[in-house]
Amino acid sequence: MKDATGELTILDQIDLSIAKGSSVAIVGASGSGKSTLLGLLAGLDSASEGSVRLLGKELSSLNEDERAALRSGAVGFVFQSFQLMPHLTALENVMLPLELRAEMPHSEIAARARSLLDQVGLAQRTAHYPKLLSGGEQQRVALARAFVTHPAVLFADEPTGSLDAATGYAIIDLMFEMNRRNGATLVLVTHDAELAERCDATVTIEAGRLVNGLSV
Numbered sequence: 001m002k003d004a005t006g007e008l009t010i011l012d013q014i015d016l017s018i019a020k021g022s023s024v025a026i027v028g029a030s031g032s033g034k035s036t037l038l039g040l041l042a043g044l045d046s047a048s049e050g051s052v053r054l055l056g057k058e059l060s061s062l063n064e065d066e067r068a069a070l071r072s073g074a075v076g077f078v079f080q081s082f083q084l085m086p087h088l089t090a091l092e093n094v095m096l097p098l099e100l101r102a103e104m105p106h107s108e109i110a111a112r113a114r115s116l117l118d119q120v121g122l123a124q125r126t127a128h129y130p131k132l133l134s135g136g137e138q139q140r141v142a143l144a145r146a147f148v149t150h151p152a153v154l155f156a157d158e159p160t161g162s163l164d165a166a167t168g169y170a171i172i173d174l175m176f177e178m179n180r181r182n183g184a185t186l187v188l189v190t191h192d193a194e195l196a197e198r199c200d201a202t203v204t205i206e207a208g209r210l211v212n213g214l215s216v
Ligand SMILES: Nc1ncnc2c1ncn2[C@@H]1O[C@H](COP(=O)(O)OP(=O)(O)OP(=O)(O)O)[C@@H](O)[C@H]1O
Pocket: 002, 003, 004, 008, 010, 028, 029, 030, 031, 032, 033, 034, 035, 036, 037, 080
């Protein structure tokens, strides 16, 4: 990857293969490249070298629109910084991915979004705008938004990072329920030992390289 100041190698020699339906925790020190790797795997960023296949598609062979279509159809992403839309309420934020697809009636989308907000414990916060929500509440809205499409792959960057232990457990349960019920693949960046422990495998990244490159 290049940054504004020129060439900077952030990830190097990453060889990783994740089977459909499995769950993988990506762990490593701050600045080691975890978020960068997650963004590449999800097709949010593109690597200067190398190749990424997501759901059988080589990402570098797709243009920006095709990558966006693949993401909106099959991928849920929870950003480390949540990235909620500030001018939309919690409910509207969760509805957005399905509204953009325009495949379901508005009322059905609203019902599904409400049910997810309920599952993350935010039934009383549906009309709140992000700036009126705590960090943990924003994180849960972001999780509900990522779940709402029933994605085949969920990428989540420290999904329990802003949550207390009890809420964190509930969110972890919800992610693994998706994994079980829908066969969703989970790719999670986490510092949470409990969460890493529940995954099928853990990969460690150190200064942009995998310590234990593997197939899961
Ligand atoms: N767009 C960018 N341009 C230049 N450098 C970047 C960019 N994004 C990330 N970096 C650098 O890449 C390295 C890895 O960043 P990344 O955000 O992937 O780390 P991380 O492992 O997710 O850390 P944390 O645990 O703190 O979230 C860091 O040194 C960071 O400064």
